[in-house]
Amino acid sequence: MSPDLVDPSVVEMCSALGDETRWSILAALGEGDASASALARRLPVTRQAIAKHLAVLHDVGLVETVQVGREVRYRVVGSGLSATARRLDAIGVAWDRRLASIKQIAENL
Amino acid sequence: MSPDLVDPSVVEMCSALGDETRWSILAALGEGDASASALARRLPVTRQAIAKHLAVLHDVGLVETVQVGREVRYRVVGSGLSATARRLDAIGVAWDRRLASIKQIAENL
DNA sequence: CTCTTCTGCAACCACACAGTTGCATCGTCG
């Protein structure tokens, strides 16, 4: 259930999260919605660089945009993270369970 | 407790997981431990490329090595994934909770 | 002992991408 409108692959999501600057942006957004220009004032990178990162984050559904007058505010979407987290955990658990069963088989030889 | 010998940062972990080939390797390893050469026979990439990927995965603790005679078998460590998953989920939940509280404040104006 | 095969190291190529500068546009405030 909950068909997950857009369902970016786990690797796309991880790829998006595999960048230091992107985390800085997410952290900054965590303290309140902000526009690309506003973020550029707080972070040591250009507005255009931030815009690109925001595009990436938006593509995988980690942020959403809110039009406020002439500026475009960005808001972090935590549920995107949680969804990926659940998927990762499921995979990890499955692997470990498999490993455990193999170990048991080996012990039962 | 369980001091987590190496504690790769979330971004390092995500960076390691942000690669298609690496997931192929993990998937292949999921069906049983294997050496770099063995993996190279199953995947459409060179042994050296696989070796590099395995090094990355090993650095973040997603795989562990097992010496078997002269060859080096690799085994996937699911708990590494689960740990990162928990961290991601915690962050996501915190962000969403913050967002919810802000929304509530706005409604109470 | 010899041949095979598994490993490791190093150099090299090529593409992806983070980051920059520059320009053009458009809304908004004075």
Added chain:
DNA sequence: CGACGATGCAACTGTGTGGTTGCAGAAGAG
């Protein structure tokens, strides 16, 4: 209206890195 600040698009640079080939050393298999 004019100026400032926000956005968007495009081109360029440079570094990181996924991938390759090549070679040399060790350890089993025959």
